[in-house]
Amino acid sequence: MLALDRVPTDDLVRVRRHLHRRPELSMVEHETAAFVADELGKLGLDEIRTGIGKTGVLGTLVGGKPGPVTLLRADMDALPIVELVEAEYRSERSGVMHACGHDGHVSILLAAARTLAERRAEIPGTLVFCFQPGEEGSAGNRFMIEDGALENPHVDRTFALHLYSGLDVGKIGVRDGAFFASADEYTLTIKGKGGHGAMPQLAVDPIVASSYFVTMLQTIVSREIAAKDAAVFTVGKFSAGTTFNVIPDEATLMGTVRCFDASVRASMPERMERIVRGLGEAMRVDYDLDYHWSYPPTVNDRETNEVVREVGRAVLGADDVVEHDIVMWAEDMSFMQEQRPGAYFIVGARGGDATAFPHHNARFDIDERALDVGYAMMTALGLRG
Numbered sequence: 037m038l039a040l041d042r043v044p045t046d047d048l049v050r051v052r053r054h055l056h057r058r059p060e061l062s063m064v065e066h067e068t069a070a071f072v073a074d075e076l077g078k079l080g081l082d083e084i085r086t087g088i089g090k091t092g093v094l095g096t097l098v099g100g101k102p103g104p105v106t107l108l109r110a111d112m113d114a115l116p117i118v119e120l121v122e123a124e125y126r127s128e129r130s131g132v133m134h135a136c137g138h139d140g141h142v143s144i145l146l147a148a149a150r151t152l153a154e155r156r157a158e159i160p161g162t163l164v165f166c167f168q169p170g171e172e173g174s175a176g177n178r179f180m181i182e183d184g185a186l187e188n189p190h191v192d193r194t195f196a197l198h199l200y201s202g203l204d205v206g207k208i209g210v211r212d213g214a215f216f217a218s219a220d221e222y223t224l225t226i227k228g229k230g231g232h233g234a235m236p237q238l239a240v241d242p243i244v245a246s247s248y249f250v251t252m253l254q255t256i257v258s259r260e261i262a263a264k265d266a267a268v269f270t271v272g273k274f275s276a277g278t279t280f281n282v283i284p285d286e287a288t289l290m291g292t293v294r295c296f297d298a299s300v301r302a303s304m305p306e307r308m309e310r311i312v313r314g315l316g317e318a319m320r321v322d323y324d325l326d327y328h329w330s331y332p333p334t335v336n337d338r339e340t341n342e343v344v345r346e347v348g349r350a351v352l353g354a355d356d357v358v359e360h361d362i363v364m365w366a367e368d369m370s371f372m373q374e375q376r377p378g379a380y381f382i383v384g385a386r387g388g389d390a391t392a393f394p395h396h397n398a399r400f401d402i403d404e405r406a407l408d409v410g411y412a413m414m415t416a417l418g419l420r421g
């Protein structure tokens with residue numbers, strides 16, 4: 037149940053659907069950013085900065101009372117997916133879809149910004165409304181930091197939310213400490229020596245060696261990492277060879293590594309390399325390992341998170357503030373939360389079967405009542421010192 041008296045449901049839905057029809061991929065959110073800047077321009081904010089981290093937008097609102105500088109963040113990008121949702125608001129851009137709910141995030145933060153601008157006198161401190169590009173793998177958050185998003189004014193703390201189809205609408209999920217996983221990627225090339233499929237003794241088979249590697253890789257999680265420290269190694273792409281009777285020269289494996297603990301995360305490339313080095317010795321193959329650091333784990337600050345809990349209890353009721361398990365996806369808000377105390381919470385968006393598809397599924401959709409919840413939370417957090 038929402039305790040705020042004025043929830044602009046129609047606007048929330050209208051803006052969300054407008055953005056849903058016109059999704060844009062990561063780092064090319066030009067129309068979305070222009071729309072956001074235009075909407076913010078109507079609110080009488082103290083400053084609007086555009087082109088931050090390429091297409092990011094920042095709006096600053098100085099409140100009527102002293103207090104901290106609080107950044108409220110929404111991400112703007114969509115995904116390269118052909119939408120299969122049969123709704124009148126479905127994507128008008130073939131092959132591009134808001135399949136993660138970021139259209140809702142933008143709608144929520146714009147509506148909250150409007151209410152907060154109207155109630156400026158009540159706001160303790162300064163608010164920075166942060167509309168971020170490129171969350172889906174492009175680290176747009178880091179680009180915004182590099183472009184000064186956490187300075188002028190110096191941001192003291194951050195809040196962010198994500199709509200979530202794994203949680204019932206009306207509820208929010210919170211968690212202290214690490215909430216979302218890190219996400220790093222690797223490309224491994226195993227180099228053998230090509231030859232005739234009938235005479236493997238004259239070749240060095242990279243496919244057999246790579247197959248051992250795939251299974252040995254799993255022993256990092258099962259035999260080297262403490263069971264309490266969740267981690268995932270996945271080989272997402274395994275390519276080699278051309279036809280049935282040729283042993284190829286090389287095999288290429290690409291995959292992702294997820295974990296929650298910073299020291300476990302830091303140890304992963306060495307562990308992988310040790311295994312592939314040993315494999316090279318055992319099976320006569322050579323290798324190239326390219327390990328790419330991507331998103332750190334998203335870690336919530338306890339004190340800042342307590343503010344989310346308190347606001348959630350006041351706005352939604354205690355029963356609807358759920359202590360949530362870790363979520364294995366990754367989030368680039370983790371970069372800002374490495375630099376400032378931050379709290380990231382999830383907002384239930386599941387209202388039935390039609391809104392229970394996983395994020396990034398072509399049938400993903402939200403129960404739009406979740407927009408009210410997100411709006412009420414962001415507005416209340418903005419009003420709270």
Ligand SMILES: [Zn+2]
Nearest residue numbers: 136172395396
């Ligand atoms: Zn996503």
Ligand SMILES: [Zn+2]
Nearest residue numbers: 136137138198
């Ligand atoms: Zn997302």
